[in-house]
Every structure is written in C-alpha cells, then in structure tokens.
Amino acid sequence: AEPFKLTVQLDWVAEPEHGGFYQAQARGYFAAEGLDVTIIPGGPNAFVLAKVATGQADIGQADSTNTLLQQAEGLPLVQFAAVFQDDPSGLLVNAGSAVRSFPDLQGKTIIARPEWAFLPFLKKKYGITFNVMPQNFSVAAFLGNKEAIQQGYYIAEPYHIVAAGGKEPRFLSTWEAGFRAYAVLVTSRKFANAHPTELKAFLRAYIKGWRDYIEGDPAPAHAAMKAANGNNTDAFMLASRQLLIDGKLVTGRDADGGPQNIGRLSPDRFATQISQLEELDILPKGKVTVPQAMTTAFLPVE
Amino acid sequence: MRRPFLNILLPLGTGLLMVACWYAVRHALSEDLKFLLPTPDEIWAALQANSESLSRATLNTSKGAVLGFVLAVVVSFGLALILSLSHLIRASLYPYLMILQMMPIIVIAPILVLWVGAGLNSVVIITFLICFFPLVVNTTQGLISTDRNLVELFRMYRATRWQETFWLRVPAALPYFFTGLRIAAVLAPIGALVGDYTAGSSAGDGGGLGFQAIIYSSQAKYSALFATAAVTCILGFVFAGAVNILSWLALSKWHDSYHRTDN
Amino acid sequence: MRRPFLNILLPLGTGLLMVACWYAVRHALSEDLKFLLPTPDEIWAALQANSESLSRATLNTSKGAVLGFVLAVVVSFGLALILSLSHLIRASLYPYLMILQMMPIIVIAPILVLWVGAGLNSVVIITFLICFFPLVVNTTQGLISTDRNLVELFRMYRATRWQETFWLRVPAALPYFFTGLRIAAVLAPIGALVGDYTAGSSAGDGGGLGFQAIIYSSQAKYSALFATAAVTCILGFVFAGAVNILSWLALSKWHDSYHRTDN
Amino acid sequence: MPVPPIVAFNHVVKRYGDGPVVIDGIDLTAAPGDFISLIGPSGCGKSTLLRLIAGLSPLTGGSLTVDGRTPEDAAAELAFVFQEPTLLPWLTVAHNIEVAQQLRGVSAADRATARRRAVELVRLHGRDSAYPRQLSGGQKMRVSLARALTLEPKILLLDEPFGALDEMTREHLNEELLDIREKQAWTAFFVTHSVAEAVFLSNRIIVMSANPGRIHREVRVDFPYPRTEATRLSRPYHDLVAEVSGLLRSVENT
Amino acid sequence: MPVPPIVAFNHVVKRYGDGPVVIDGIDLTAAPGDFISLIGPSGCGKSTLLRLIAGLSPLTGGSLTVDGRTPEDAAAELAFVFQEPTLLPWLTVAHNIEVAQQLRGVSAADRATARRRAVELVRLHGRDSAYPRQLSGGQKMRVSLARALTLEPKILLLDEPFGALDEMTREHLNEELLDIREKQAWTAFFVTHSVAEAVFLSNRIIVMSANPGRIHREVRVDFPYPRTEATRLSRPYHDLVAEVSGLLRSVENT
Numbered sequence A: 001a002e003p004f005k006l007t008v009q010l011d012w013v014a015e016p017e018h019g020g021f022y023q024a025q026a027r028g029y030f031a032a033e034g035l036d037v038t039i040i041p042g043g044p045n046a047f048v049l050a051k052v053a054t055g056q057a058d059i060g061q062a063d064s065t066n067t068l069l070q071q072a073e074g075l076p077l078v079q080f081a082a083v084f085q086d087d088p089s090g091l092l093v094n095a096g097s098a099v100r101s102f103p104d105l106q107g108k109t110i111i112a113r114p115e116w117a118f119l120p121f122l123k124k125k126y127g128i129t130f131n132v133m134p135q136n137f138s139v140a141a142f143l144g145n146k147e148a149i150q151q152g153y154y155i156a157e158p159y160h161i162v163a164a165g166g167k168e169p170r171f172l173s174t175w176e177a178g179f180r181a182y183a184v185l186v187t188s189r190k191f192a193n194a195h196p197t198e199l200k201a202f203l204r205a206y207i208k209g210w211r212d213y214i215e216g217d218p219a220p221a222h223a224a225m226k227a228a229n230g231n232n233t234d235a236f237m238l239a240s241r242q243l244l245i246d247g248k249l250v251t252g253r254d255a256d257g258g259p260q261n262i263g264r265l266s267p268d269r270f271a272t273q274i275s276q277l278e279e280l281d282i283l284p285k286g287k288v289t290v291p292q293a294m295t296t297a298f299l300p301v302e
Numbered sequence B, C: 001m002r003r004p005f006l007n008i009l010l011p012l013g014t015g016l017l018m019v020a021c022w023y024a025v026r027h028a029l030s031e032d033l034k035f036l037l038p039t040p041d042e043i044w045a046a047l048q049a050n051s052e053s054l055s056r057a058t059l060n061t062s063k064g065a066v067l068g069f070v071l072a073v074v075v076s077f078g079l080a081l082i083l084s085l086s087h088l089i090r091a092s093l094y095p096y097l098m099i100l101q102m103m104p105i106i107v108i109a110p111i112l113v114l115w116v117g118a119g120l121n122s123v124v125i126i127t128f129l130i131c132f133f134p135l136v137v138n139t140t141q142g143l144i145s146t147d148r149n150l151v152e153l154f155r156m157y158r159a160t161r162w163q164e165t166f167w168l169r170v171p172a173a174l175p176y177f178f179t180g181l182r183i184a185a186v187l188a189p190i191g192a193l194v195g196d197y198t199a200g201s202s203a204g205d206g207g208g209l210g211f212q213a214i215i216y217s218s219q220a221k222y223s224a225l226f227a228t229a230a231v232t233c234i235l236g237f238v239f240a241g242a243v244n245i246l247s248w249l250a251l252s253k254w255h256d257s258y259h260r261t262d263n
Numbered sequence D, E: 001m002p003v004p005p006i007v008a009f010n011h012v013v014k015r016y017g018d019g020p021v022v023i024d025g026i027d028l029t030a031a032p033g034d035f036i037s038l039i040g041p042s043g044c045g046k047s048t049l050l051r052l053i054a055g056l057s058p059l060t061g062g063s064l065t066v067d068g069r070t071p072e073d074a075a076a077e078l079a080f081v082f083q084e085p086t087l088l089p090w091l092t093v094a095h096n097i098e099v100a101q102q103l104r105g106v107s108a109a110d111r112a113t114a115r116r117r118a119v120e121l122v123r124l125h126g127r128d129s130a131y132p133r134q135l136s137g138g139q140k141m142r143v144s145l146a147r148a149l150t151l152e153p154k155i156l157l158l159d160e161p162f163g164a165l166d167e168m169t170r171e172h173l174n175e176e177l178l179d180i181r182e183k184q185a186w187t188a189f190f191v192t193h194s195v196a197e198a199v200f201l202s203n204r205i206i207v208m209s210a211n212p213g214r215i216h217r218e219v220r221v222d223f224p225y226p227r228t229e230a231t232r233l234s235r236p237y238h239d240l241v242a243e244v245s246g247l248l249r250s251v252e253n254t
C-alpha cells in the first residue's frame, strides 16, 4: 500500500535530543511500519504546539508544562508519548558561583525564559525570591558573569560552555526539585481520533529508534543530523548523547527505569504536575484534566 | 475645514470598517485557527482581567520608551549637525552609524546586559538604537537641503557656523526633522518592548510589556497577548500625538505642507 | 572636490581609528570578557571557517531582504500617494499604518508562520513590515511639501490628479523619498535577519543569517556570531550603496543638497 | 456690438482667510480681444485679481464669470505668467517650456516646434538644456513667458512678465506680444509697473488704488493696432503716458 | 585725490563650473562714495559681478580686492539686496528685517529702532507680523530692501531692488536711497534695467555687453547731489538718459 505520510515538527534544530527520530528514520523503522515521515527541524520560534493544533504538523515535540498551559487555553492537543522522562531544562550555575542548591538562589538573577513555570515553582517551594532576565538562546551572559545562573538544556549548553573555554557549569535539575515535567510528543485531537493505527505504528518505530540510538551505533542518526544541521560536530553529538544516557533521560531515572520505559507517560505524574501548576496559579483550576491532557492509548502495551 | 463633520466621520468610519474586517476575518478562519485572532471584546476582557500586571508593565515600558526616545532625539540631532558639516564627514561617519543600526539586537543584547546590566538601562539603550537612525538620516538630509539662496544670504552676512546652523539650517530642516520624529515616535514603544524581551529584567516590579508578551505568547494567551500589543499601540499613539502637536506648532504658520490651497 | 585625496583619506582614517578603538576596548576588557568582543582577525577567520554555511545563509537572507525591501518600496509608494490626497485620508489611515508598524513581531510571527508558513514568505513579510513605515512617512511628507506656487501652476493648467502627482509631487518628493529609502535600505537586511529568527525555517537549505546567529549565539561561537553580523552589515552597505547611486542620479543635477556652494 | 464679455467681475470682494479685505467691490468686464493693463501701487491686489480669474483662489463675495463659466471651469482657456518664474527645478529649460503643453496633451512633435519658436522669441537659444538654477533672474522669467506663449490660449494673464528684463529685451517682447496677439487674438490681463508699457500694449488701462484694492479709474487707449516704434514716438502716446502717470500719482497720494 | 579704491576688479574672469565664460576681463575700480549703476542685457553677468564682490562665488581668473582685502574678508562691510527676496519663510516681516542685524550682533533695542525706521521707509507699516507667504511680490522685495538698509554698510549691493515696484514707490525709494547715502556715505553697486533710474541715482553708469559679459562703456553722471524732482525734469538729465539708452541699444544689437 501507499506509505502513510506524516510530518513531525521538532522544537529545535536537529540535535541528539532528536536522536530517536533520526535513528528510526535512518534505519528505515518508519518505512517498515508503512510510514513516510518528514522531520521538520525547529528553531528559536518553531511554534510547535500552534502548528500541531492547526494541523500544519501531525506530531510535535514539546514539554509537558507548556503543553498543559496551552491545552488550558483550548488548543486541541493531546500528549501521547514521552521523549524524555524528565525535561532536560534546568539551571546552569557557573562553576565559580557559591550557589549549590536551590535555596542559595535567594536574591540572585536568573537568565531564563520568563514564562518558565519552574521559576515560580522554586519561589514557592523554597520560599525564595530572585530576578528573571529573558534568555535569548545565548550563553554570553553566562560566560561573562561568574555569578550568572541561566536556564539551559542539560545535554547542550554545558558542552558549548566548555567548548568556548568556560568551566564546566553545575546543573540544578528540575527533577531534583520535584518538578517532574516530561519532554513529550503531542498531536491534535483530530489526528489522534482519525489515525490511531498510524500513531501506534509511529510509536513502535520511534521507540525502537531511541533504543537503537542509545544502545547501538548512533552513526546513522548522527549522519542524518549533520546533514540537517551543518553546525553539528561529531564531538558534540557524541558528548550530548552520552549525557542523555548518563542522565537516564530517555529510559527514566526512577527505580523502574529502563529501556522498557522509553516513551511511557504516567497519568499519576500528570496529575501531580497539574495540581502543582494549579497551586501556582499558573494553570486555572479544573481547566485541564489528566484524560484531556494525555493518553497512553497509542503506546505499545507492555 | 468646510466639512468639519467629515473630519470626525471618516476616521470613525475607517475605524468601524477595520473592526468589521477583523470580525469577518475571524469568522472566515477555520475553527482551529480562531484562537490566533481574538475578537476585540475578548481583547478588552483580557485587558481588564490583566489590568494590574499590564499597567505595571506599561509603566516600565513607557519609562524605557520615553528615555530611549529622548536620548535618540538629542544624540541624533547632535550627530546630524556634525554630519551636515560636509560631504567628507558624512562619507567618513555614515558607515559606522549604519553598522550601529544594523548590529542585530541579538548580538548587542548580551554585551549590553553585561555592561550596563539588564533592565531599564539596557531597554533605554536598545530603544535608542532602534530610534536614532531614522532621526539622524532625516535631520541630516534636512540640514543639507537648505535653500541655497538662503545659505548665501547667511554666508554673505558672515554668519558664524553656529548662526548658520541654528538660525537657518535647523529651522529649514524642521519638516524633515518632524518626519524623522514621526517615525521614531512609533519605533520608541516597540523598541522598548524589544529591549524588554531581549534585555529586560523582572527585578523590582516585574518587567515590562515585552516580558508579558513572551509569557502570554508561550502560554497561548492570545487575548492577553493582543491586549499587550494594544497597549503598545496606545503608547505609540501618545508619542505620535505629541509629535503632531509639536509639528503643528512649529510648522503650521509657514510650511507649505500645512497650506495646500489658499483661501 | 578640491582635495580629492581627503575624500579617500578621511573615511580610511576613521576606519582605522575604529579598528584601533576596537582593539583598545578589547585590550581593556578583563580576560574572561574578551570572548564577547572577538578581534577583527578572529572574525575574519570565523568568516572563512564558516564560509559555506554563511554564504548559504546570506543568500537566503538576501532573498528575503531584497523581496521585502522591494515590496515595501512599492507598497509604501502607493500608500503615500493615497495618503497625500488629503488631510482627512491621513487622519483616517495613519493610525492603522502605525498599528501595523507597532504590532510586536512576537505577536505577528506565530500568525504569519501558521498562515504563510515559516521561511521565505514570512521573512519577506516581516522585512516588509519593518521597512515600510519610514518609507511611507517620508514619501508622504515629501508629497505634501510641494512648493505651493508649483502646485498652483499645475492647478492653473488643470493638470489631472495623475499629472499633478507624477509630474510634480513625485519629483518634488524625491529628496524625501530617498531619505526614506536610505533608512529602509539599512533596515532591510536587519529586518530579514529578525524575520529569519522569529519566523524563518531551517527546512530546505538551512535558514538564513538570523538562524545562524541564534545557533552561534547558543553555542557561544562569538567570532562566528560577529561574522554573521558583519555579513549583515555588508548586505546593508550594498543596499545603501545602490540607494546612494540612485539618489545621485535623480537629484544631483538640480537639488540643493548636492550643491552647497557654487563654483 | 453686444458680444458677451469674456471676463465679468461683479461686485467682487476678496480677503485671505480672516485677514483684511484685499479687493473690494470690483466691477469689470472684458470683451474678447481686450488687452487690459492693471497698474497700481504694490500690494493693491493686482496679482490677486489675476489669481481670481485663474480660479486659483476663491472669491469672498460677488461673482465672476470667465468665458461664460466659473473660473475653475474656464481654466483650460487660460495661460498665466506668474509674478515669480515658477519653474520646475528638476527640468531643463526645454522641458519646463514644454510642460504646459504636455499637460494639455499636445503631441511631442508639435510641442517641440512650439518650444523652438518660443525659445527663439524670448532669445534663449542654446540654453535649452540648462537647469533653472543655472539661469539668471531675467532668463528664468523668459522661460516662464515662453511656457505660457506656447499654449495659444483664449485668455492670457501676465503678472509683471517683463519686470526683470532690460529695456531692449522688453521692447522687443512688447512688440512680439502684439504680433502674436494679431495671430492668436487672445484677451490679455497684463500687470505692469511701467506706464509706458501699459499705454503701448493695451486698449484699456485699469488704475487701481490700494487698501482696499479698488478700481480707481479706467483709461481707454485708442491708438490703432498694430502699434510700432512710431507709436512710441508720437505725441498722443506721450500725453497719455503723462496722464496715466498723473492718475497713478494721485492714487498713491490719497 | 589718490584715495585707495574700495573695490578693484583686475582682469576678472568668471565661469560657473565648466560652463562658458560668463564674465570676461573686467577691469573696474570704485572709489569710496561712488554710486555705480550696472546696466546691460539680461544674462550679461550683472548679478554675477555683485556675487563676486560679495565673495559668494570664487573668481576663475584675475583678482578682486574689496576694501583692500579679499571679498571674503571684507564681507562684514557689505549689505546685499539679492535679485530675489530671499526671506526666511518661518520668520515674520519684523524678524526677517532684523535678522541681518542680529547676525552682526546688534542689540535688541537698536534692532527694533532700525527696523521701525526701515519699515516706515519701505512703507510696510502694519505688516510687521505677516509671514512672507502672505506678502505680495513687491512687498517681499521691500522687506528684503529694509533688511539691507538697517545695516549701514560701507558697500551696498543692490540687484534690481525696485524691479517689482510701481513708479511712485520706486521714485520715493530712489529719493530715500539718496537721502540715506548722504548720511551713511556708502559705495553702491546698483543693478537696474531702468536707464532713467540709473541716471538719476548714480555718478557712474557701467553699460555691459553680453556673451561673454564685458564692460562696454562707462558713462559719468556729473549732476550734483542731492538730486531732486527738479533733476528729473532737467534737460541734461533727459539727454543723458537718451544717450545711455542708445548705448544699451547698440550693445544689444551686436
């Protein structure tokens, strides 16, 4: 039969956080499932959720926090698989800084996306206050200021900082603070209703791709990502992949973590996140329920 | 003048037309795109719902916009005076002014933040950078377009450079100057907004309109986002209104742009 | 004219001075801030090292800049013609043009991306939005500043509206028009760059300079980032050069800005 | 012969904006073919009168018909030499001369012929490609005159066209003007400060008084056309010049 | 008396840019107190000559000293009434008149006095607060004249100041000019197209020829100052006017 055409909107330019897609694509796993997948690289303003909600892309990569917020605004989205069991966004702290744990952030200035829900979460949880400066994908302020604290992606920024001659930064992760957001795959309700079979097929291939990427030879994915993003170097991709593996981002850091966990979403964790966001007044109370937010219907059954 | 009611009716009419178009476009949008274009009443509701944080943000952004604008006017005026001195000076300095204008904010912002700190200072400088070029170019062109006969009159009477500049070239350049001002008035609030979301700070009272815009945008609060934009526009109208009044005061008595027909 | 060697020496001199300042500032920077301001030779090296991706990006951005610029010139010219018709029309339409200019890109970008798709289309529209306002304001002011005596001459000879516009007001507005063009020429590349990093797409051949800038910035590749800025500036110089040549062709024979003294 | 007047002022009043009355109660009719000179003190409203005829300025009171129509409608029949040269600075002399005809839709070939003749007439040969800023004051006025003369209008309005010219050129142009009048048979309103010129050219001289501008007296000049150098030397001519000068003096001393 | 000349042209040549020679080999010296009229065909270089004296345009050849210095250095001694009114459109009549004195640093009180006298002289009372665009052509020229007269210069350059004025005003200003000359004792260069005016005002008349501009002949006018209405009616006056007119004619017919 004709392969089923499907587009995936990435949240950033092709980098190892998209290893699962590229490995599955390069190894032909998608094709084997009868899918013709087009991967659209993202960038600073990829508008992933809006594109998926409006049908300009079928599947998108995003983080669960933002997705919940946009679902509350009525975007017809559904989260149907995990990319990472924990969102790798966290705080980078300059090696020279005295800040070692969250309470030390009291009174500091943090360079971050202003909308990041983790920030009010920290304020509330630790009873601290700090300033926020908008982050523009730049690590300059971080490099230039020994005291700087900046939002960063665990598997990318530390590498670039070291490569640019900086000291390896400390990383304060969201999960340590108990803020358990996922990096997720989303699709629109419409697409989910119309194409359950294809979504299941997609996830089978995708999960296989991730597993192959972190356990096997990443070369096919790396070659494809290099082709898609000329700024990728082998050294960076290998280092980034290693951080993915060491941080157990794909497989999960909880006790039950492991390759069988790739892609899994937990309704309980979603319930927790929703109530956390509601308590912070970021999410209007009762606006989103777990069944509206996510589904495990397309994940392979164990 | 002869039909004063038209003076009110026509602008009002176009306004209503625009709002009608707005609703029409929104109506034509497919159901799942509607969220992108909230209706005016939704925006109005969002404005009220967020009035507290928006008014705080507006105050912050206004500060940045006013200071950046004033700075741009003063500096560009001085620069234009220098540039108007000779072709040679223009050839020597223009490229660097152009570079200043063309430096992407994304390159400048981190440097600024490290240098003067995030927040008002940076916002003012970014607003300045965005406003000053149209002012320099217009004022300079005005200063060098002075009627040659009048220049000769002044040369003839051995006016000092200072007198030639301030009694002749500057008044003669006013129509150009106000044109630049009209552009800069509109750029100032938007410049402050850009400054705010590239180098603002939530310190103190929580950032300006740019900050709010990012937050609303990433949370898909489009009504609130448009409310932010509406506030920015209102700010711009205030600026532009002030410029128009000044322009009227300075030019209406003598410049042809205010006298198309005689009566 | 009398000192032709100065014509080359002075600009060259300021250029060297700037470079010297650059090195001095860099020298004065504390060791751990030096990375923020790469030296010209580092930038040059980065330019060569990244020549392939930069030239691809430059091509993309140039396309956006040229198309957006041309679109802005054409549309703004038409709009200015309409606006120049009467005070009433200006009062009715100006506010909406201002709104168009004041709409923060952050509000427009998602709509654009969803509507015309990320990439060239969006970049062209954003460039257009950034360039067109200075053009409209200048051209309109030029069109309404026509010498009243000449207007009366044309009225007298019952020139059609069309003739009055194209034979009289348009040529008389050229000095203003070129002033606007000079501003827009500098805004076009930067507009394309902004468009590229707010609504560009890396699909196809990999985005433009704005995209590169963000990537380099996030990867702390400052020399490459400055190389990107340098390319943007060069693009701007090409635009400005073209505008200067056109302006010379159109005005040098008759306009006082090209004849400060007689000889 | 009761030919209908080509220009008819009827109690015309004019003020600019809310300024003082500039022209007050003007009654004046011009028959086709009249050559009417307007003389009077500076600021008495001569230019204003011509501007009213040309429809460039609205009346404040009274009525005015030109060629049986409103001044606005009749403008296609007019040519006007303004008091100032009013040249387009971005056009060469040749183009400046042709522009009026171009506005009337005259073909390029006819324009060029008419332009060459006019350039010859105002003695500006060889300056065709000069720009206005390269011309002397008198040369600019001559370009402006040439532009009007290419039009062959029904009514010709001339506002001190020869003020900036030397006597010789002036006399030459006076004679040329009468020559063309023979052929083109327009009606002329001619503002001048030279009484001699007014007497030589016109069949009617209107002497105006100022503050507000009024018609003080009309003088008929009955010398036959064509007038020549001989007219200038004749006794009646000199007497009339003296008479009009006297009138002018009396006007200004009130 | 071998007083040093106040203006001395020595083989002066002038061309604009790479255009044709406009003025060719002018030799002319003016003694202090001279009232020199320049007459000649339109475009012969009269305005250019004044511009050279004022230092507004560089010489192409020859040399020129003004008050023993270069024209540029001597400019503080000059007042110039340009051929065009050259008023600042954003200033009222009063301010336009005062601006020249202001440039010379005259105090506000003295300026106001001088301005009131000048306004009276050119008969513009009551128009002090008008803007140039509200004035008639002749009124503008009178403002320009008033501006120059407030300066009490050593050398006065007048480029057809009365061309746009009616005969009465013109004669009035002629007489006023001679009056002021008695008191202020400047040297004047006066461009006019009226031979009668030139004869009435000046002690020397320079008749110029055109293409290129050359001095054709100088005519001395030996009537004693002060000259009055009686001078105008005298026989020698009329003879001289006729003579100069004849010269002018001969110049233009070559």
Ligand SMILES: Nc1ncnc2c1ncn2[C@@H]1O[C@H](COP(=O)(O)OP(=O)(O)OP(=O)(O)O)[C@@H](O)[C@H]1O
Binding pocket: C262, D133, D134, D135, D136, D137, D138, D139, D164, E016, E019, E022, E041, E042, E043, E044, E045, E046, E047, E048, E049, E083
């Ligand atoms: N700026 C200029 N560039 C080139 N040529 C010029 C310029 N100014 C004047 N000329 C030319 O020089 C000649 C002399 O001009 P000038 O103005 O001195 O004449 P003029 O004697 O004052 O004439 P008029 O009586 O008409 O005022 C003219 O032929 C004129 O075309």
Ligand SMILES: Nc1ncnc2c1ncn2[C@@H]1O[C@H](COP(=O)(O)OP(=O)(O)OP(=O)(O)O)[C@@H](O)[C@H]1O
Binding pocket: B262, D016, D019, D022, D041, D042, D043, D044, D045, D046, D047, D048, D049, D083, E133, E134, E135, E136, E137, E138, E139, E164, E165
């Ligand atoms: N646009 C205007 N606004 C106000 N007043 C004006 C305007 N134009 C002319 N005037 C006034 O109207 C009166 C008549 O002006 P007009 O130009 O008709 O005089 P004129 O007879 O042509 O004088 P001249 O011989 O000096 O050219 C003058 O007192 C003048 O100040």
Ligand SMILES: [Mg+2]
Binding pocket: D046, D047, D048, D083, D159, E136, E137, E138
């Ligand atoms: Mg007049």
Ligand SMILES: [Mg+2]
Binding pocket: D136, D137, D138, E046, E047, E048, E083, E159
């Ligand atoms: Mg002259």
